[in-house]
Amino acid sequence: MLKIALLLVSGMVCVALVLNLWRLIQGPDIADRILALDTMYINSIALIIIFGMYMGSPLYFEAALLIAMLGFVSTAALCKYLLRGDIIE
Amino acid sequence: MGLFWIPLLPLLGTVVPLLSSRFGRSFLALFTAIPPLLALLLLLQLAPSVFNGEVIYQSFDWIPLAGLSLTFRLDGLALLFALLILGIGLLVILYARYYLSAKDNMGLFYAYLILFMTAMLGIVLSGNLIQLWLFWELTSISSFLLISFWSHKSEARKGARMALTITGAGGLALLAGLLLVGKIVGSFDLSVVLASGDLLRQHAAYPVVLVLVLLGAFTKSAQFPFHFWLPHAMAAPTPVSAYLHSATMVKAGIFLMARFYPVLAGTELWFLIVSMTGLITLLLGAYVALFKHDLKGLLAYSTISHLGLITLLLGMNTQLSTVAAVFHIINHAIFKASLFMAAGIIDHESGTRDMRRLNGLWKYMPHTATLAMVAAASMAGVPLLNGFLSKEMFFAETLDQVTLGSLSWMVPVLATLGAVFSVAYSARFIHDVFFNGEPVDLPKTPHEPPRYMKVPVEILVALCLLLGIFPGVIVGPLLALASTSVLGGELPYYSLSIWHGFNLPLLMSFLAMLGGLIIYHNRRHLFRFQSQFPEPDAKLIFEWLVQRLVRLCSAIIDKLENGSLQRYVFLLLLAALVLMAGPMIDLNATLGHQSSMPVDTVSLIGALLLAAGAIATVILNRRRLVSLLTLSVVGLIVSLAFARFSAPDLALTQLSVEVVTMILLLLALFFLPQSTPKESNPRRLVRDLSLAGLIGGVIGTINYAMITRPLDSISGFFLENSKTGGGGTNVVNVILVDFRGMDTFGEVAVLGIAALGIFKLIVHMRLYMPSTDGNGLPWSPDRHPMMLAIVSQSLLPLALLVSVYIFLRGHNQPGGGFIAGLITSVAIIQQYIAHGVDWIKERLRINYQWMVASGLLIAGLTGIGSWFFGRPFLTSWFDYFSLPWVGKFELASAMVFDLGVYLTVVGATLLILANLGKLTTSHSPAAKENN
Numbered sequence A: 001m002l003k004i005a006l007l008l009v010s011g012m013v014c015v016a017l018v019l020n021l022w023r024l025i026q027g028p029d030i031a032d033r034i035l036a037l038d039t040m041y042i043n044s045i046a047l048i049i050i051f052g053m054y055m056g057s058p059l060y061f062e063a064a065l066l067i068a069m070l071g072f073v074s075t076a077a078l079c080k081y082l083l084r085g086d087i088i089e
Numbered sequence B: 001m002g003l004f005w006i007p008l009l010p011l012l013g014t015v016v017p018l019l020s021s022r023f024g025r026s027f028l029a030l031f032t033a034i035p036p037l038l039a040l041l042l043l044l045q046l047a048p049s050v051f052n053g054e055v056i057y058q059s060f061d062w063i064p065l066a067g068l069s070l071t072f073r074l075d076g077l078a079l080l081f082a083l084l085i086l087g088i089g090l091l092v093i094l095y096a097r098y099y100l101s102a103k104d105n106m107g108l109f110y111a112y113l114i115l116f117m118t119a120m121l122g123i124v125l126s127g128n129l130i131q132l133w134l135f136w137e138l139t140s141i142s143s144f145l146l147i148s149f150w151s152h153k154s155e156a157r158k159g160a161r162m163a164l165t166i167t168g169a170g171g172l173a174l175l176a177g178l179l180l181v182g183k184i185v186g187s188f189d190l191s192v193v194l195a196s197g198d199l200l201r202q203h204a205a206y207p208v209v210l211v212l213v214l215l216g217a218f219t220k221s222a223q224f225p226f227h228f229w230l231p232h233a234m235a236a237p238t239p240v241s242a243y244l245h246s247a248t249m250v251k252a253g254i255f256l257m258a259r260f261y262p263v264l265a266g267t268e269l270w271f272l273i274v275s276m277t278g279l280i281t282l283l284l285g286a287y288v289a290l291f292k293h294d295l296k297g298l299l300a301y302s303t304i305s306h307l308g309l310i311t312l313l314l315g316m317n318t319q320l321s322t323v324a325a326v327f328h329i330i331n332h333a334i335f336k337a338s339l340f341m342a343a344g345i346i347d348h349e350s351g352t353r354d355m356r357r358l359n360g361l362w363k364y365m366p367h368t369a370t371l372a373m374v375a376a377a378s379m380a381g382v383p384l385l386n387g388f389l390s391k392e393m394f395f396a397e398t399l400d401q402v403t404l405g406s407l408s409w410m411v412p413v414l415a416t417l418g419a420v421f422s423v424a425y426s427a428r429f430i431h432d433v434f435f436n437g438e439p440v441d442l443p444k445t446p447h448e449p450p451r452y453m454k455v456p457v458e459i460l461v462a463l464c465l466l467l468g469i470f471p472g473v474i475v476g477p478l479l480a481l482a483s484t485s486v487l488g489g490e491l492p493y494y495s496l497s498i499w500h501g502f503n504l505p506l507l508m509s510f511l512a513m514l515g516g517l518i519i520y521h522n523r524r525h526l527f528r529f530q531s532q533f534p535e536p537d538a539k540l541i542f543e544w545l546v547q548r549l550v551r552l553c554s555a556i557i558d559k560l561e562n563g564s565l566q567r568y569v570f571l572l573l574l575a576a577l578v579l580m581a582g583p584m585i586d587l588n589a590t591l592g593h594q595s596s597m598p599v600d601t602v603s604l605i606g607a608l609l610l611a612a613g614a615i616a617t618v619i620l621n622r623r624r625l626v627s628l629l630t631l632s633v634v635g636l637i638v639s640l641a642f643a644r645f646s647a648p649d650l651a652l653t654q655l656s657v658e659v660v661t662m663i664l665l666l667l668a669l670f671f672l673p674q675s676t677p678k679e680s681n682p683r684r685l686v687r688d689l690s691l692a693g694l695i696g697g698v699i700g701t702i703n704y705a706m707i708t709r710p711l712d713s714i715s716g717f718f719l720e721n722s723k724t725g726g727g728g729t730n731v732v733n734v735i736l737v738d739f740r741g742m743d744t745f746g747e748v749a750v751l752g753i754a755a756l757g758i759f760k761l762i763v764h765m766r767l768y769m770p771s772t773d774g775n776g777l778p779w780s781p782d783r784h785p786m787m788l789a790i791v792s793q794s795l796l797p798l799a800l801l802v803s804v805y806i807f808l809r810g811h812n813q814p815g816g817g818f819i820a821g822l823i824t825s826v827a828i829i830q831q832y833i834a835h836g837v838d839w840i841k842e843r844l845r846i847n848y849q850w851m852v853a854s855g856l857l858i859a860g861l862t863g864i865g866s867w868f869f870g871r872p873f874l875t876s877w878f879d880y881f882s883l884p885w886v887g888k889f890e891l892a893s894a895m896v897f898d899l900g901v902y903l904t905v906v907g908a909t910l911l912i913l914a915n916l917g918k919l920t921t922s923h924s925p926a927a928k929e930n931n
Helices: A002-026 A030-055 A058-084 B002-013 B025-051 B076-099 B106-125 B129-147 B154-185 B190-194 B197-202 B206-220 B229-235 B238-247 B249-259 B268-290 B295-314 B319-350 B366-380 B386-399 B410-434 B451-469 B476-487 B504-521 B523-530 B538-560 B565-586 B601-619 B624-644 B648-669 B682-707 B715-726 B731-739 B741-763 B786-809 B817-835 B837-843 B848-869 B893-918 B925-930
Strands: B056-063 B068-074 B878-883 B887-892
Touching: A002 A030, A002 B601, A002 B624, A030 A058, A030 B624, A058 B624, A058 B648, A058 B786, A058 B817, B002 B025, B002 B056, B002 B068, B002 B106, B025 B056, B025 B076, B025 B106, B025 B476, B068 B076, B068 B106, B068 B129, B068 B190, B076 B106, B076 B238, B076 B249, B076 B319, B076 B451, B076 B476, B106 B129, B106 B238, B106 B249, B129 B154, B129 B190, B129 B206, B129 B229, B129 B238, B129 B249, B154 B190, B154 B197, B154 B206, B154 B229, B154 B538, B197 B206, B206 B249, B206 B268, B229 B238, B229 B295, B229 B538, B238 B249, B238 B295, B238 B319, B249 B295, B249 B319, B268 B295, B268 B410, B295 B319, B295 B386, B295 B410, B319 B366, B319 B386, B319 B451, B319 B476, B366 B386, B366 B410, B366 B451, B386 B410, B386 B451, B386 B504, B410 B504, B504 B523, B565 B682, B601 B624, B624 B648, B648 B731, B648 B817, B648 B893, B715 B731, B731 B741, B731 B893, B741 B848, B741 B893, B786 B817, B786 B893, B817 B837, B817 B893, B837 B893, B848 B893, B887 B893
Parallel strands: none
Antiparallel strands: B056 B068, B878 B887
């Protein structure tokens, strides 16, 4: 039962990822694109966690943790770039 | 041990003159002479056992696997040359004491001279081919320093450059030849090589080896057509000419031919090349010498001629001619060194070397004149002097030649012709300088030199006489010994005496004397005839050639390296394509036998996203920020793929590198235009697209072919030994810190160096700062939004905790120092972004350079630590301990090493990113400089 649910969910996340990429390429605004990338990070976390549950292994947790943490840093840096151009000042 | 000290003493002695400059010139010369004198005594002490037929041999292994060792070997030939080098060297030291003026830096001169002496000793005593070559090149370099000693003179600089170019190029040819010899024989050891004559001569590559080795010898010994550097090297101080250009360096080429005589000689090719080159050089040198008005120019061409004579003798391939060659090496060294010294005295005391102005010096310096005349007579081959004896042997040998077939009679005739000119220029040296009227307009009134300046000349001239009158007693045993080692076996019968009865050689000598005097007497006609030819200046031709070569090379370099990155990538990929496509064509089937894994939908979609991201990056490349975003998608999907296909370590690394890269690019993008101008024309677009497509296709095929074939890799070994040998269950980490710890150490060192290099580049950088964004809108006034600041600050402890966790568990589960280091740096960079440099500066007082250095130091010391336990560098240790509450845990020395990696990564990343970020602030190194 759980396996079927996981497969279903992963399919949905994949659809979300494709749509994210579409938005990223399509734009129109740069803020849309950054948001699309950030959403891709979040969907990736979901995908990895689902995969870990499917495999029954805790090994993948750290990767998800890192995406969560580092994805935030990327997005923050990109936003700072939009705001001030100079990200470290 | 004694043999080892003979080259080592002069080597140590190189610093003696530099240290003893302050004791005054006489003590300086005295102290300088001590190490060579000791070496000479050592040599004399070893000489008796060499005379007993022993070959003294001493070897220290250096890289035994590559056949490289420090080997010294003393046989008869080496003994003869070492005696000449040390003996004449000592006389030159005494002579130079009086020759150099107070303005010259005498200590430096002596240091160069002794360095050269070491190099020469190294050549003659080497028992290993590569070592011999090393010293060979050292003579080129030290002679360059000596020739250009008066570096304020243009001709000294030009002459030195020419000598270095010619002998250096010859040295490279020699290296190629010696490497080939080593390849054919299978050893670089001289004794082994000398025993493999037949093997070498019958090998298909023999002609190549011979030509390469002879190129080295001919350039060094100024043989035609490479002779022209020697006259230009006369710009050197005269002691240098006396030492290098008569007795030692130019004889190095002769020595090389004699050294390899047992293995390379004895073939038709050797005879043809060596004897013909020698004959041409002999005639050319003798003829040109007569027309030189410069005293040293005459001696230089005479040296070329005599070197040609020795080469000719070595090329004659009879055993007696070889004995004659060795004999003439000794004789020429003695009389030519004394002549150069005499010429130096004349130059020193009269202020000129021009023979058109130097006349009638007999009245002013009778003592020097007598000495010079005896030496010049020896050069001409006058009986009772040593030059006569070897010349007689030479004449006798030319008569026995049959190799030119019916034209063989030409050899003795041409030899006599050479001797005629030799007599003529010797006569000119004597008559023009010491008699022939009164001196013309001399800068100084000539007088006898200081007493001790004449001593070296006196010793050498006395040797000329002694050798000429009692050859058997003085030089007989040494000559026999040296000739035996050149011939590598039995000595032929020969008699060393002045009188052999009335025979053809004597007649030839007589004819040469007569002809030479007649020519000298009628020299005016000859000079007038010669003046019709334009005199080619070798210097100009050489410079022209060198400049053309440089222009050609820069033209090629400009084509390849035009500063366009696109060009470099194109050439690089093209080369890779050519190299890779070849083997792929030979591969029959793309698909191997391995059954493929089932394809699931998620992976398929991931692959599609990856491809779409990559293609979008290319298409959007001119909008830089957008293409950076699509590139991040590629990185993200690659990390997911790593996680999906069981490489969690790689996934973690990829993720952290991805963020650091994005921050780095954002920092750089700020200073760059927001969009790239359109550069490629359609034709280039098609060209680049096809190349990229081809490369992609080939790489894809290689990957596909690889993974569909069963692969037997070394992974199995690592999997088996990781826990038992390295104490960790995370094989990737154990490989990094234990199995291949040395590689990791090298890599972090490179990382540290790169970071320091980037820091160095940034230090003086001043950059234009755009005041608006890409759309021309002004930047927001809010430097550090509060939301961002607070969220970032609360992220810091969490991130640090994660990095400690990743670091500690790295040995057994995915993680390790490298990933932990990146996480820590990202966490700190986030604070830089959120709070600015000023805020961080107050709170984080770490010098990143020190961090890199201490990281490397820790890693290095951990490696060295294993030495104390008698293990190789970076052997790791681990054991299990238990503590209350904590339970059982493992401690491994690899963790300390990993800590070093961690610190280096943090330091290097922050050094690069933080300093790039600081460029725009008042803390940039360039701004600090202004204050």
